[in-house]
Amino acid sequence: DVTWVMQTMSSALLYSLLLVFAPIVVLVVILKLVIRRRSADVLEQLRSPQSGDGRSAKRRLVVGFFHPYCNAGGGGERVLWCTVRALQARYSFIKCVVFTGDVDVGYSDILQTAKERFNVHLNDDIHFIYLKKRRWVEAKTWPIFTLLGQSIGSIILGMEALWSLAPDVYIDTMGYAFTMPLFKLLGGCRVGCYVHYPTISTDMLNRIRDHRPSYNNKTVISQSWILSYGKVVYYKIFAFFYGLAGRCSDVVMVNSTWTHDHIASLWNRPQATFIVYPPCDTKSFSALPLADHQSVTGYFDIVSVAQFRPEKDHELQVRAFHAFHKSLSSVQKRKVRLFLVGSCRDESDVERVDALQEMADKLGIQAFVQFKINVSFSELLDLLGSATIGLHTMWNEHFGIGVVEGMAAGAITLAHDSGGPKRDIVIRWQEKPTGFLASSVTSYSNQMRHVFDMKRQTRLEMRQRARASVEQRFSEEVFEANVVRRTERLFAW
Numbered sequence: 001d002v003t004w005v006m007q008t009m010s011s012a013l014l015y016s017l018l019l020v021f022a023p024i025v026v027l028v029v030i031l032k033l034v035i036r037r038r039s040a041d042v043l044e045q046l047r048s049p050q051s052g053d054g055r056s057a058k059r060r061l062v063v064g065f066f067h068p069y070c071n072a073g074g075g076g077e078r079v080l081w082c083t084v085r086a087l088q089a090r091y092s093f094i095k096c097v098v099f100t101g102d103v104d105v106g107y108s109d110i111l112q113t114a115k116e117r118f119n120v121h122l123n124d125d126i127h128f129i130y131l132k133k134r135r136w137v138e139a140k141t142w143p144i145f146t147l148l149g150q151s152i153g154s155i156i157l158g159m160e161a162l163w164s165l166a167p168d169v170y171i172d173t174m175g176y177a178f179t180m181p182l183f184k185l186l187g188g189c190r191v192g193c194y195v196h197y198p199t200i201s202t203d204m205l206n207r208i209r210d211h212r213p214s215y216n217n218k219t220v221i222s223q224s225w226i227l228s229y230g231k232v233v234y235y236k237i238f239a240f241f242y243g244l245a246g247r248c249s250d251v252v253m254v255n256s257t258w259t260h261d262h263i264a265s266l267w268n269r270p271q272a273t274f275i276v277y278p279p280c281d282t283k284s285f286s287a288l289p290l291a292d293h294q295s296v297t298g299y300f301d302i303v304s305v306a307q308f309r310p311e312k313d314h315e316l317q318v319r320a321f322h323a324f325h326k327s328l329s330s331v332q333k334r335k336v337r338l339f340l341v342g343s344c345r346d347e348s349d350v351e352r353v354d355a356l357q358e359m360a361d362k363l364g365i366q367a368f369v370q371f372k373i374n375v376s377f378s379e380l381l382d383l384l385g386s387a388t389i390g391l392h393t394m395w396n397e398h399f400g401i402g403v404v405e406g407m408a409a410g411a412i413t414l415a416h417d418s419g420g421p422k423r424d425i426v427i428r429w430q431e432k433p434t435g436f437l438a439s440s441v442t443s444y445s446n447q448m449r450h451v452f453d454m455k456r457q458t459r460l461e462m463r464q465r466a467r468a469s470v471e472q473r474f475s476e477e478v479f480e481a482n483v484v485r486r487t488e489r490l491f492a493w
Contacts, residue, residue: 032186039166039187046095046127046165061094061491063087064167064189067174068101068134068157071110073117073343073374074307075278075401076196079255080173081120082279083194086480088123091491094169097127099161101134116376119281129164133157137176140348147199147238151178158182169490175199177245184248190490192251194276197398198262200239205232243267253486255399256420274486277424279479280401282471284377285408288385290463292456300452303339303387303411305380305402306394308349308373314340314356316393320444322363327449333368336452338391341372341383384409388459389451392416393444400425404474407434407466412459414438414447429469434462 047060067080084096102110107128114120135141136156142149158179166187172179173194183189246252246267253276254260260275267273294300302321306312321338328336344350353371360369372383384390390406392415397403399420407413407425413435415421426435436451438444451459 028185032188035162035166035186036188038163042165043167046097061091061169062097062165062167063094063169063171064097064099064161064165064183066099066158066161066170066172066176066179068099068131068137068176069174069345070098070100071102071105071113072307072345073113074345075399076174077114078118078120078281078401079194079196079278081114081118081122082476082480083171083173083483084126085120085122086483087487088125089480090484094491095125095127097129097165097167099129099131099164101131101137101157103130103132103134116378117380119284119377129161131157131160131164133160138346138348140346145234147235151199151238151242154178155182162187171487171490172249177242177249180248181245191249192253192487192490193246193249194253194255195259195263196255196278198242198259198266200235200242200266201262201396202265203262203396205235239266251487251490253483257423258396258419259398274482276482276486277474277479278399278401279476280404280408280470280474282404282408282475284381285384285405286467286471288381288409290410290460290467292388292459293386294388295456297386298335299386300336301339301387302337302389302391302414302448303341303383303406304391304393305341305384305405306392308340308342308344308352308356310352311394312342313393313395314352315359316441316444317391318356318359318363318365318369319441320393320438320448321369322365323441323445324448324452325365325368327445328452336368338365338369339372339383339387340369341375341380343374380405381409384411387411389414389448392421395419395439397421404470407470410463410467412436412451412462413466414444414451417443425470425474427469429465432462432465434466434469 043062046062065080065084070077070080087094088096111122111124114122133156136153137150139146139150141153154176155178158176159182162182167189170183170187170189171192175196177199180191180193184191243266247269250272252263252267252269252273254263254273255278257275260273264270264273304317308314325333325336344353353373357371360366384406388411390403390411390413392400392403395416396419397416400415403413403415403421403425413426415426415435415437417437417439422437426437436447438447
């Protein structure tokens with residue numbers, strides 16, 4: 001009868017599901033046991049108390065930070081090292097481990113870079129695990145289906161890290177969400193993360209739907225309805241799995257209102273998602289005098305501080321400066337300069353700098369554009385201290401540490417009219433503006449000219465407001481206090 005048929009079909013379906021999923025469950029259990037067994041000896045060594053430490057070795061927790069580019073010298077690296085410093089200061093019973101792909105750099109050199117670039121002084125009680133498969137997360141490895149490829153690459157790199165060590169607490173500070181299920185399910189870790197920028201967002205989908213070309217939406221795709229539709233479907237499927245991965249985090253920290261809105265929507269973890277503005281060394285930059293250096297040196301300097309990544313859109317900076325430069329008289333042209341300050345992570349970044357230099361040559365402004373690569377912290381202070389304008393051009397920048405540093409240093413900010421700079425940083429303070437926003441070559445060049453024509457007293461008043469606003473909201477002290485507060489549940493053993 002019908003009942004018997006339905007029962008038979010249900011039983012057959014159940015057995016089929018068991019046949020499919022049982023081997024997966026068994027494989028996960030076996031992998032988990034093998035990983036924990038492999039980590040046992042390393043954990044015992046890392047948990048051993050230091051000389052003079054009266055604590056039990058069992059109470060020492062091993063905290064792993066996943067940051068394959070820990071020596072890159074960007075804002076994400078400042079987040080890493082300030083987080084390490086904050087947790088070391090708060091918990092005397094933890095041992096910090098950094099998973100890094102900088103295989104050609106010694107641990108002492110990495111710590112020295114943190115000191116020179118960020119003025120972050122760390123004790124040497126940090127263990128580094130060097131990963132050899134970092135190439136799998138580099139964009140150049142995946143010329144097509146880059147998001148999917150890099151995510152698969154992060155799983156490969158994450159497995160290498162997990163195979164080396166399964167820590168008690170795992171914190172991803174670089175945005176590799178697909179590593180979190182590995183450490184949660186296979187490593188048995190408590191998991192936290194700091195999200196600088198969602199890997200996928202509704203803004204990216206809208207840009208594809210609107211057929212707008214960009215660094216991650218090639219012209220050949222933006223001009224084709226079929227390819228654009230296919231890419232939208234691809235992104236939606238990716239967003240689904242990205243959301244599943246994100247839900248494996250026990251604590252989610254995000255760096256801005258913009259990032260919070262997207263991550264809360266994608267990961268659906270509102271009770272565990274917190275805005276923690278990234279650390280900015282406002283103290284060092286605010287120590288610089290608010291003098292009008294143009295009146296002293298005679299130069300009107302525009303300074304951009306950003307890694308030479310494609311999304312930072314340095315090309316827009318060069319083109320906007322060229323348009324601004326053309327608007328000046330022959331005498332004025334000799335007294336304006338553009339400084340592009342940043343670090344290079346890999347060969348693709350170096351190639352990008354070369355292309356920008358060629359562009360400046362073709363536009364005839366090479367004499368007025370200077371590139372400063374991997375500068376020290378003291379050099380950065382000098383550059384920002386002499387800047388009239390602090391320039392930023394990344395569309396939908398998650399936050400914008402460079403913007404904050406420029407404001408603290410006394411530069412008049414000219415940032416992109418989107419993302420963190422618009423919603424969190426370049427806001428009205430004391431009912432008056434703290435900087436300017438733009439979004440195109442024309443609007444940027446017009447704002448450059450506007451600042452160029454501003455009276456010196458008006459500039460000074462804006463600088464004072466901008467400095468006061470960032471000092472009270474984005475200091476390293478505020479960041480570290482918030483990190484300790486939001487991660488408490490990870491250390492409540």
